[in-house]
Amino acid sequence: MKLSKKFLISLVRAIKMTHPDEIGCDECFEKLHDFAEMELANKYPDQAMPLVQDHLNKCGDCREEYEALLEALRELHIL
Numbered sequence: 001m002k003l004s005k006k007f008l009i010s011l012v013r014a015i016k017m018t019h020p021d022e023i024g025c026d027e028c029f030e031k032l033h034d035f036a037e038m039e040l041a042n043k044y045p046d047q048a049m050p051l052v053q054d055h056l057n058k059c060g061d062c063r064e065e066y067e068a069l070l071e072a073l074r075e076l077h078i079l
């Protein structure tokens, strides 16, 4: 089955509509520290900052960054 270009365009539009306010890597990075601090304090950062969580789910680079940050903060809190 060959998908028409028109169909694909409307599909892409529909997907964009579902995520009208996604954030980019820069914005994610700005909030990453707060997000990690909340995570460590068991304050459900995914509910407070769902857009950051959403970005982390999709972006491997930021997820790696986040995990490294979390690791570093954990060690700081232990010491």
Ligand SMILES: [Zn+2]
Pocket: 024, 025, 028, 055, 059, 060, 061, 062
């Ligand atoms: Zn990213």
